[in-house]
Amino acid sequence: MSKSVLQLDLHTFVRGLPKAELHLHIEGSLEPELMFELARRNGVELPYSSVDELRRAYAFDSLQSFLDLYYAGAGVLITERDFYDMTMAYMSRARQDGVVHAEIMFDPQTHTARGVAMETVFAGIARALRETRATTGITSYLILSFLRHLSEEDAIATLEAALPLREQYNDLWTGIGLDSAEHGNPPGKFARVFARCRELGFRLVAHAGEEGPADYVRDALDLLQVERIDHGVRSEEDAVLLQRLIDQQVPLTVCPLSNLKLQVIQSMPQHNLARLLRLGVMATVNSDDPAYFGGYVADNYIVCAEHLALTRHELFELAQNSITASFLPPEQKHKHMETLSAYVADNSTPAM
Template sequence: MSLPKAELHLHIEGTLEPELAFELAARNGVALPYADTDELREAYRFEDLQSFLNLYYELMAVLRTESDFEELADAYLARAAAQGVRHAEIFFDPQAHISRGVEMGTVVEGLGRALDRGEAVHGVSTRLIMCFLRDESAESAMETLEAAKPYLGAGRIVGVGLDSAEVGHPPRKFREVYEAAAAMGLRRVAHAGEEGPPAYIVEALDVLGVERIDHGLRCMEDPELVARLVRDRVPLTLCPLSNVRLRAVDVLAEHPLVAMLDAGLVCTVNSDDPAYFGGYAGDNFDAVREALGLSRERLRELARNSFVAAFLDDDEERRARYLAEVEAYEFGG
């Protein structure tokens, strides 16, 4: 679906399509344990979050140089633009690269080359958000934040996030890191309430001071939390196809998106790790429209929410322009 939208929950490493993975593996002399792209694509089937993460980190081995990261980001922007994405706030996982000898600068400068020309080439404005791996130590996260200092600010890293294995790694573990990030003027988001309990969402808000909740699906188990999220207009970056692939919901027809919208929650629809989960942003919109019977106005509401929730406070004129595009969009059929 080409309805204009912002994508606010997108892991750039999760856009690594099998074809590019094999191309980069050959370029960098990395042996993949798969015969061909078809066999690799067959491996993109998961029982839960951890089974996905195992493959996700395995394939990162092919990303070695600035050019690799540039090519990865450019390929994502081309696909996203074709599906109506006008603005993307892109996550990356520096610890997963630093731990295998790839320096922060290699990752950030490589991604940055593609993002710098993203609007001119693809018509997509961008922001870059550095995520901490929650199953690593808080000390490692703080070291990563220190390593990122040369790349903070306009044109590069504007915020921090928290991702990877959620269960057993409560947000409070990263209190000091988020306090330091806030002091640096960085925007703050965190994954919470995907596999973890609603209490993790509360901690992300109260302890980390986040401005958006990534996923947040399980907030519906706590009516008081839902009322708070509605009252405070805290955006949720939902990822429907991801939720099905990782068994957070059994089938898309059972996804609580409609109930969440009916409750007044500021929901957005995003692709998470689209190469692994079966679709990019527009594919997710198409999927929920079909499975949940969403009206055109509901789809427009989701698109509006995405731009309202975007970190565009420094460019309200741009936000207004994107919102006008949503209102002017004509659905086909």
Template sequence: MPSPLPLAAIPRAALPALLAAAPKAELHLHIEGTLEPELMFALARRNGVALPYADVAALRAAYAFADLQSFLDLYYAGASVLLTAQDFEDMAYAYFERAAADRIRRAEIFFDPQTHTARGVPLATVMAGLEAAIARAARDLNLSVALIPCFLRHLSEADALQTLEALLPYRARLLGVGLDSSERDHPPEKFSRVFAKARELGLRIVAHAGEEGPPAYIWGALNALGAERIDHGVRCLEDPALVAELRRRAVPLTVCPLSNLKLCVVPDLAAHPLPELLRQGLKVMLNSDDPAYFGGYLGENLRQCFEALPELDATAAYTLLRNGFEASFAGPAEQARWIAELDEVFAGFSAATETR
């Protein structure tokens, strides 16, 4: 949506401060992907789990990924330290503190039940820890958080159906369901019956598609799963008909630039398709995906993108941030409150520019 404010005069030099000050929404964040190496080692010591790395420096040195699968192998290994409700609470609250520092107002966070239940960690343990952290974040950080469990696409449809069944006692505390993990050779259609059941339960639908997978996977997520948001979606530009359909439906794309860079989807941020996605009129916003592994939380994703992509200006900043609130599944009153705060921050920078 075009800004109601006069933003064209805001200089690029002011953008870092503007981006830092603005309220934000994060819609593509895997809570297990916020497990920083320091906390990973602390939890490993607490739980008597041996990690295959000598120290934090050695673990960080392993964060050189050739593709999505090489990241996932390390990601799932890191999750092995999460065993108790306190572990999940500590991990989630550490992210919520960073989110509050980034001025995030709304976070719709993913978690992977199958990653934990497959290790013998009860779903009740996962939920207890996450819910305790969410309650603290609402009370102490004024942060609105909602939970979206994701099905692992490299596992079977039957496993996903069992996981959905196990989630039923927690239905009132879940916003929706998603689909993540390795895209290659796992098209969305594999899970069409799972998502049909989720829709019957009134759960909102999101799905990873079009990161490593082809544009056909985005079509599949839309048509076979009923996805209301596409997580990543950057490869949509390879299919003009798909771009037109995404624009017609105003389907949000939760783009994660530092993730795309770290997983070799783009060779460098200067080559990222974000400006073209905006030029095509697509409803794009930025997110951090798995920030502990990819080198930056939401604020850092914004900062680095605006530094690397000179086409992005204050109008693009406003569009991206407002899209985040509008693409959230929060109610209209909450969205309106956050957007009013966003307008106030941008108006302040605009006024400061005009008085110089």
């Protein structure tokens, strides 16, 4: 072994772990500094006088209070270059965090409602992802996500508007998701559009069991037939559902710092990630909206290790889960698993 785990501190070990990020809203990676830069570029007036004042506004008491600021911040995204710059900034940070593959959610309705063309959104994000793949080898997929506080009819119209672009972006656009406010917007509200997406061959995911109840997780599985649950932390409230997640190895894309920032939990030691993992749930760690929630994916791993007493073997298991739960083809998963296993073997002791 070239190094021992004692020689490699926790932060270095985590950032070097080859991992996938599966729950990342690209609009939620828009840091205040870039938001102000794009606002100046596009002549958009923000209701904040400085970056510091904007950061002070990141004191959320609910998912809705965050979403209000999130949608306002997205208003600076107007041109293809804006979407490119935002995506490149995230991919640069992801590379520093050991991300080898990212599955990125984006919300076209947030932009088309402001008059930004669907083509503009796709083109800017895709150009950054393809350039990153060519220069670094980091792969990525896109998950077009419907806003659940809007109608299913709006979601269907969004899908139909995007479908003419599918062939142009078939190397990236593989999935469909469902996000935004859970309260009053159960999964069943979108059963028809998800059935259509399933017929079209898209991979399906949905937010459920964050602020919504465990029943929303079950409905996302049964009514929407999703393959992955985004968040899902409230699944623990239903023993039958929890056992189903374990038996069927349904992945949960857990976002610990997001849960803390949005007061799903009151303190990090209360988080149930470690319990879920130790029960056999295929839990993964992700950053959700890192610019707003105080940490990218490696930060989420680290805070969980520090507050939930995760061992380095459990951190390895979380990274394994992220690759297993990705939509990558089997041969690419196998390659990443080999790289991950080699990294851990090279930086471990028998006591790991």
